[in-house]
Amino acid sequence: MLNNAYCSDKYQYTMGKSFLESGNAERRAVFNLFYRTAPENNNWAVVSGVDEVIEMVGNLGNMPESFFEKFLPGDEYAGFRKYLSTMKFTGNIYAMREGEIAFPKEPVIIVEAPLVQAQVLETPMLCIMNHQMAVATKASRVTRATSKPVSEFGSRRAHGPWAATYGAKAAVIAGCASTSNVLTEILYGKPSTGTMAHSFVSSFGCSVDGELQAFDTYIKSHRNEGLTLLIDTYDTLRCGIRNAIKAFKANGIDNSYPYGYGVRLDSGDLAYLSTQCRKMLDRAGLTECKIFATNSLDEYLISDLEKQGARIDCYGVGDAIATSKNNPCFGNVYKLVEIDHEPVLKRSEDKIKLINPGFQITYRIVKAGLFRADVTCIRGDALSRKIERGETITIRDEFDSDKYTTFYKGTYKARALQTEVMAAGKDVSEKISLDGKRQYYLDNLSRLGASEKRLVNPHYYKVDISDTLYDTKMGLLDKIQKEIESKAISAHVSVDMLYDFIDGTMACHNGNKAAVAARGFIKAHPEMPVLFVCDHHPADHSSFKENGGIWPAHCIQGTRGAEIEEGLAAFACEEMTFYKGRERDTEQYSGFEGTNNMGESLDDKLQELGARRVYVSGIATEYCIKATCTDLLAAGYEVYLLTDALAYVDEEGHEKAIAEMDGMGIKML
Known part of the structure; x- marks a missing residue:
């Protein structure tokens, strides 16, 4: 079998080579594996897969x-290949127990190791944990839909033998009473269960008598075992249940049979059929005969059957659990949170992707036997020390400081959720049986409130972080934000500084002074790119009075009136000049509507430059300046208006436009 430690993505190793060659491979790193949101609006997930992670790391x-050499060929990788061939894991791993209930953003696994070792574990670790936690969390939902036993038997629908075997293990941990997978029994000692398929029944001939013979044969060959007969091959009520009763009675199987006996329904209206079968079995004196139901069940169908009063004693669930059918992709991620004892984080455009930095530990607060809250701390911080000593603590909502809870000394107990499972590369984990892990999960489940276990609209459990962790995160964010702002590129957009608006057919007030002021700003900021926006009309443009418009003819292509003022033109170039109103029937005011001769928009070019702060000068305040500034602001730019470098049609309109733009948040300089 392939070594699953290398079930990885190529980029883990391209990064690794860079770490090694830059002297960073041995730096101490801490990575957290955690998830952001649970599937299907669940408030929590069930941990499974840690044992397989430990085994993988050891490989x-x-x-x-x-x-x-098969995936890192070439002489340039020779040194790195040699390094990898002897690179054993030498770090420490802390993890939640299998069967633990984990909440969003809490570290399920923490890896503390040399950077290159920790990095290459990301993909195989996520592969294991995302699969098993998806299955376990779905199995938890299914088993919580009923108080009756649920058996997992989805191997044939699983995404391969590996998924079937370890998925069955995860399902048992999360509450399933049994599994049909025999490899899971071999690996974990959990006895597998099974009955018969329709092919067994029909192999005795496609007839009612053949069905009875099939049942009789099965009972005779499996006496002293549990006996479950599949009764819907032909007709559940008219022959299946009747033949089952006959076969049981003929072989002396009754309520005294110590190994258990039953019938299975795999199609039809399960609520109605189970009710009718129960009546027939009871009339026959087989009151202890169990009714087992299958047929594409999930937690929603099981809940409905329970509400309808179905007489079902146990359920079999296949693909819904084996593939976590409604949400097959679990969302665990693996993020660097500390390097050389310095906390780090990922800052994202999506707020949900913001991570908690630092070497962490999560405590579960227990009061009166119930779980009351979880709080994640920086290891050894003030809150962590108080919890360890059992002192009075107050935890606050990360997003609303007015929401807080105090737990007084002597009124609560706490336990750390992450324990060391590998130390200096050696497995130090406690070995627990599969049934032991299942019981641990069930014990945890019993300590949640009823409202937190609802399948629909569950009450959200209190999950917080310590003040130190919060301050560390906010401090890093503030530092990064200030650094980004200090390095932000600024640009200058000059709008319609054209001769027809300065001294031509539509000469505006302050035109020459605006051009002089704009030149002065450009010379004072030689590092700042300048983009020019220009009216560029055909002679028959629809905005002209002679063509039914409201303006005198202006800025006609090929005329002096359409040229940029001479002093400013020295700073213009083709790719940074954007023309608007080129077409006869198109009237455009905003610079966002123009394009350069390469077809790029003003926004395209600003984005390419990486500009976030834009200074605007030009003509006329009331029209093209206001329209351009409004669009810049809407696109997310910081907009600054150079008020000395503006010209306008009339002063009243100019002042009104300035006030309106000021009210929008455009800054005046």
């Missing part, structure tokens, strides 16, 4: 150089 460094 690191067990492959020869020739193995790595």
